[in-house]
Amino acid sequence: MAESAIELVGIDKRFGAVHANRDIHLRVEKGTIHGIIGENGAGKSTLMSILYGFYQADNGEIRINGAPARISDPNTAIALGIGMVHQHFMLVENFTVLENVMLGVEGAPLLKRGIAKARAELKRLEQEYQLDVDPDALIEELPVGLQQRVEILKALYRGAEILVLDEPTGVLTPAEADHLFRILEQLKAQGKTIVLITHKLREIMAVTDNVSVMRQGSMVATRKTTETTVEELAELMVGRRVLLRVQKGEAKPGEVKLSVENLTVRDSRGVIMVDNASFTVRAGEIVGIAGVAGNGQSQLIETVAGIRTAVSGRVLLDGQVIDITGAADPGELRDRGLAHVPEDRHHMGLVLAFEEYENSILGYHDDPLYLNGPFLDIQAIQADARKKIEKYDIRPSDPRLKTANFSGGNQQKIVLAREIERDPGVLIIGQPTRGVDVGAIEFIHKRIIEMRDAGKAVLLVSVELDEIRSLSDRILVMFAGRIVGERDSDASEGELGLLMAGVEQQEAAE
Amino acid sequence: MMDFLIATAQVLDATVRLSVPLLLACLAGLYSERAGIFDIGLEGKMLAGAFAAAATAAYTGSAYIGLLAAVLVSVALGLVHGFASITHRGNQIVSGMAINFIAAGTTVMLGQAWFKQGGRTPPIADAARFNAIDLPGAEALRDIPVIGPFYSGFISGRPLLVYVAFLLVPFTWWVLYRTRFGLRLRAVGENPAAVDTAGISVPWLRYRAVICCGLLCGIAGAYLSTADGAGFGRDMTAGKGYIALAALIFAKWRPVQAMFACLLFGFLDAFAIRNQGHPLPLIGEVPVQLMQALPYILTIVLLAGFIGKAIPPKAGGVAYVKER
Ligand SMILES: Nc1ncnc2c1ncn2[C@@H]1O[C@H](COP(=O)(O)OP(=O)(O)O)[C@@H](O)[C@H]1O
Ligand SMILES: [Mg+2]
Numbered sequence: 001m002a003e004s005a006i007e008l009v010g011i012d013k014r015f016g017a018v019h020a021n022r023d024i025h026l027r028v029e030k031g032t033i034h035g036i037i038g039e040n041g042a043g044k045s046t047l048m049s050i051l052y053g054f055y056q057a058d059n060g061e062i063r064i065n066g067a068p069a070r071i072s073d074p075n076t077a078i079a080l081g082i083g084m085v086h087q088h089f090m091l092v093e094n095f096t097v098l099e100n101v102m103l104g105v106e107g108a109p110l111l112k113r114g115i116a117k118a119r120a121e122l123k124r125l126e127q128e129y130q131l132d133v134d135p136d137a138l139i140e141e142l143p144v145g146l147q148q149r150v151e152i153l154k155a156l157y158r159g160a161e162i163l164v165l166d167e168p169t170g171v172l173t174p175a176e177a178d179h180l181f182r183i184l185e186q187l188k189a190q191g192k193t194i195v196l197i198t199h200k201l202r203e204i205m206a207v208t209d210n211v212s213v214m215r216q217g218s219m220v221a222t223r224k225t226t227e228t229t230v231e232e233l234a235e236l237m238v239g240r241r242v243l244l245r246v247q248k249g250e251a252k253p254g255e256v257k258l259s260v261e262n263l264t265v266r267d268s269r270g271v272i273m274v275d276n277a278s279f280t281v282r283a284g285e286i287v288g289i290a291g292v293a294g295n296g297q298s299q300l301i302e303t304v305a306g307i308r309t310a311v312s313g314r315v316l317l318d319g320q321v322i323d324i325t326g327a328a329d330p331g332e333l334r335d336r337g338l339a340h341v342p343e344d345r346h347h348m349g350l351v352l353a354f355e356e357y358e359n360s361i362l363g364y365h366d367d368p369l370y371l372n373g374p375f376l377d378i379q380a381i382q383a384d385a386r387k388k389i390e391k392y393d394i395r396p397s398d399p400r401l402k403t404a405n406f407s408g409g410n411q412q413k414i415v416l417a418r419e420i421e422r423d424p425g426v427l428i429i430g431q432p433t434r435g436v437d438v439g440a441i442e443f444i445h446k447r448i449i450e451m452r453d454a455g456k457a458v459l460l461v462s463v464e465l466d467e468i469r470s471l472s473d474r475i476l477v478m479f480a481g482r483i484v485g486e487r488d489s490d491a492s493e494g495e496l497g498l499l500m501a502g503v504e505q506q507e508a509a510e
Numbered sequence: 511m512m513d514f515l516i517a518t519a520q521v522l523d524a525t526v527r528l529s530v531p532l533l534l535a536c537l538a539g540l541y542s543e544r545a546g547i548f549d550i551g552l553e554g555k556m557l558a559g560a561f562a563a564a565a566t567a568a569y570t571g572s573a574y575i576g577l578l579a580a581v582l583v584s585v586a587l588g589l590v591h592g593f594a595s596i597t598h599r600g601n602q603i604v605s606g607m608a609i610n611f612i613a614a615g616t617t618v619m620l621g622q623a624w625f626k627q628g629g630r631t632p633p634i635a636d637a638a639r640f641n642a643i644d645l646p647g648a649e650a651l652r653d654i655p656v657i658g659p660f661y662s663g664f665i666s667g668r669p670l671l672v673y674v675a676f677l678l679v680p681f682t683w684w685v686l687y688r689t690r691f692g693l694r695l696r697a698v699g700e701n702p703a704a705v706d707t708a709g710i711s712v713p714w715l716r717y718r719a720v721i722c723c724g725l726l727c728g729i730a731g732a733y734l735s736t737a738d739g740a741g742f743g744r745d746m747t748a749g750k751g752y753i754a755l756a757a758l759i760f761a762k763w764r765p766v767q768a769m770f771a772c773l774l775f776g777f778l779d780a781f782a783i784r785n786q787g788h789p790l791p792l793i794g795e796v797p798v799q800l801m802q803a804l805p806y807i808l809t810i811v812l813l814a815g816f817i818g819k820a821i822p823p824k825a826g827g828v829a830y831v832k833e834r
């Protein structure tokens with residue numbers, strides 16, 4: 001057997017009541033690319049953060065290159081040659097690339113020499129791995145793809161021999177992801193060991209040598225990639241057979257419900273986020289907006305939902321103009337039959353400190369149904385919440401439980417139940433399954449299709465291209481604030497990927 | 511004309527005198543807040559430092575031992591703030607306010623118990639104060655026109671701590687932008703997780719920042735009671751800690767701008783004192799209260815976004831929590 005770079009023996013970790021890692025055993029061979037897959041919340045990030053010394057395991061042992069190691073903090077991990085690209089980047093946004101790379105390994109108390117050294121070393125790394133990025137650029141001004149490069153450079157600069165990447169492709173276009181994989185191959189060829197976390201099965205099959213599957217905190221299997229299939233891995237991940245593609249019938253689009261005309265939106269800094277966007281959504285169809293995160297999708301749906309104001313353009317709901325310049329408030333739009341499931345349920349969809357039943361009427365609390373004179377009718381609200389809990393299979397089924405104590409999937413169901421049960425004519429839904437387990441994904445997808453079949457107009461935004469492709473009847477692609485193309489639901493991934501990267505647009509401009 | 515020149519010179523002189531404690535406290539706040547620890551307790555630390563300096567100087571007869579005592583007391587209070595907000599992840603505003611109350615109460619109580627003069631310390635003899643020092647060459651240059659009087663009369667002839675305060679401005683800039691400590695300090699105020707994953711201890715870094723803050727607040731306190739004044743009087747900081755915070759926001763947490771903000775606020779104060787009861791040309795009589803409120807009003811105008819935007823360190827005010 002080949003030498004092992006990493007061995008995890010009986011790793012166990014709890015966060016309060018959450019058992020994030022249960023008695024995990026894992027062996028990663030030196031000089032290989034080892035994939036770790038698992039649903040959201042399976043404990044992948046936790047396990048790797050333990051390896052990196054960011055969290056401490058409650059139990060268990062780590063061996064690096066065969067020798068037992070006590071990794072009490074990231075410093076120890078770095079000294080052992082472990083580098084990690086975290087799922088949420090660990091960058092100081094108002095620092096330059098160079099400063100971020102240097103941080104923690106400045107060399108001497110004065111920066112001068114360290115800066116010169118880092119600059120030279122960065123240049124070398126850039127050339128060796130085609131990781132070009134301007135060392136003097138500010139992080140906040142870089143697109144996410146480049147920010148990730150900085151994270152990789154940080155790890156390489158620290159001399160990482162073992163590189164852990166936690167869901168690196170979530171923020172990348174397919175082409176950028178391919179570039180990343182070429183870099184990983186190159187690193188592997190130099191004898192480095194790579195651990196790649198993802199929940200995208202296609203990537204696992206394409207680049208890994210071995211793959212381990214996690215489910216609900218446990219390591220359920222390890223396979224040689226050549227000896228397994230996508231179907232087997234999917235089943236291992238979820239613990240049962242899953243439908244990877246949603247089943248749905250033909251759409252029967254009716255009259256136009258929502259129409260957006262020449263919409264332009266700027267953010268608080270004055271940067272154009274949505275650039276002259278026009279489209280319509282008809283009754284009985286799902287229109288999906290694809291795009292890499294940060295290309296204006298969020299601002300687009302927030303404007304249509306009345307949360308953000310536009311610079312110019314018109315939005316019509318059922319043929320009636322919505323005042324998007326500031327006067328429209330989301331409450332009024334709700335009354336007019338527009339429901340909105342926001343992208344970020346923690347910041348916009350829910351008050352996590354509230355009990356479940358309180359969230360189940362958030363935004364509808366002045367409906368006479370829930371009122372008793374000027375007071376809230378708690379009995380009625382709780383009865384209503386119980387009905388929704390049953391219908392949407394929200395677990396645990398306790399309307400008095402604090403919302404923060406529900407898992408991501410169940411929190412999302414709370415929001416969905418609230419919005420869908422109002423029977424809106426138009427449903428705007430952002431990232432319906434972000435941070436949601438596969439079982440709940442199926443459920444949520446079915447509900448969305450049911451809405452369509454009931455003749456509602458659905459506008460869907462997701463950064464998961466697979467989700468867009470399997471749900472939408474029409475697909476719009478956004479790049480740099482513009483809608484750069486419209487395709488049918490059977491458009492190929494490659495075609496959409498090029499649009500998402502803005503490739504066609506640039507070619508047209510040349 | 512001559513009158514006007516003399517008046518101007520007096521106001522400028524007072525400006526320097528009044529800016530020094532603001533500047534020291536403001537730089538103190540800068541170290542702390544740049545590291546992500548908001549510190550509303552500058553006032554309390556300064557007050558406690560002023561008391562410690564005066565009491566010790568009165569007792570030992572040495573301004574330097576007084577200064578040492580001020581620094582020790584102020585750093586100790588800073589560590590209390592650190593313990594509450596770094597180790598125990600408490601609310602930084604509450605902790606800072608608590609320090610202000612403790613300082614206001616304790617100084618008066620101890621003063622009364624020790625000196626029985628209504629919370630004041632006895633007046634300190636000149637030998638136990640920071641007295642004016644002549645800078646080298648002040649005598650020789652005196653007769654050169656313009657530069658001479660400016661150097662000998664305005665720059666030279668101030669207590670040591672004044673020079674310390676103004677030299678701390680370039681020094682702080684240098685620390686912040688040219689040293690490893692400064693790089694890490696700025697980083698931890700923006701994104702502590704980035705610092706943590708870079709292999710640096712977040713708590714230790716932040717503790718060092720609050721120690722720097724305590725140190726400078728102690729110097730500010732000692733300046734008030736043993737350089738500018740000659741003894742401690744109850745509540746002698748009179749809100750300077752809050753003005754220093756306003757100056758810090760005004761300066762957008764940058765050292766050189768902090769100096770200008772403090773000079774501006776010091777000038778407003780000097781001007782108000784000088785012109786109390788005198789009508790101003792064109793404007794007429796301005797109530798002194800309005801002048802005193804001006805630093806706060808300017809800060810609010812700034813915060814409202816009229817004069818550029820003041821963006822505080824991103825992780826400021828929130829404790830670093832890894833595991834929920
Ligand atoms: N810092 C933390 N504090 C408390 N709970 C956490 C923390 N990080 C993760 N968890 C919980 O641990 C579980 C596993 O999370 P994670 O390792 O992030 O999963 P994955 O990366 O596989 O999606 C989840 O239920 C999550 O809510
Ligand atoms: Mg994760």
